[in-house]
Amino acid sequence: MTGAQDHAQEWEQAGVRLLVEDALATVTLCHPQRRNAQTPAMWRALAAVGRSLPGTVRVAVLRAEGVSFSAGLDRAMFTPEGIPGEPNLLALAHADDADLDATIAGYQEAFTWWRRPDLVTVAAVQGHAVGAGFQLALACDLRVVADDVQFAMKETSLGLVPDLAGTKPLTDLVGYARALEICATGRWVGADEAVRTGLANLAVPAADLDAAARDLAAALLAAPRDAVIETKALLRGAAGRDHDAQRAAERAAQARRMRDLAGLGD
Secondary structure (H helix, E strand, C coil), X not given: CHHHHHHHHHHHHHCEEEEEECCEEEEEECXXXXXXXXXXXXXXXXXXXXXXXXXXXXXXXXXXXXXXXECCECHHHHCCCCCCCCCCHHHHHCCCHHHHXXXXXXXXXXXXXXXXXXXXXXEEECCEEECHHHHHHHHXXXXXXXXXXXXXXXXXXXXXXXXXXXXXXXXXXXXXXXXXHHHHHCCCEEHHHHHHHCCCCEEECHHHHHHHHHHHHHHHHHCCHHHHHHHHHHHHHHCCCCHHHHHHHHHHHHXXXXXXXXXXXX
């Protein structure tokens, strides 16, 4: 963890804090005074946190300080002045296609590592999770929400599109028609609907959110790591396989597990 310790202050200045306790990592958005509004610096910190996790980590919990999980993109990005040291949206719009693509791809790195095959990730979401905040919650495998949660995908309302890797998990969770309606209208999705449609695994009172996320993390850690990894791979790949292919994948995965348990693995 030396590398992470060396960068801890830099990450915290960007609004991200990391705590590693054996097999559990807790990543906290820690700019509550700004409702955890997101900036390129925060995205770089989140991407670096993902790269820094030791191989012993099996579960990562993403949480946020304050009344809101994340109010979305820092609105300074929309102003001519922008954020010091960062390109604003106008400057990005004037970049050539290759540079713009590379910039957005770099931003997306903060949102993609959460679904690594060797981890199970849990977002604990309270209050507003708007735009980039919604997409960051969607980046995780599982979501526990407070009963005051309000998700919204506001990019389309601003003349933009969601581009931080959230459209695929949203569609996978709620289906094309509901995903389109949520994105195109920018409406709010509360806790009851989130649980009912599969956006969230469970909703709890706001005061119980951290405890519920830690309880879920403990339950995930109770199962053998290799079995969880194999099961996650099976489920992630199921959408791209027909029934026969999925049954074959189950057989192959089970054969690997049985041989490992019998001490016959490679």
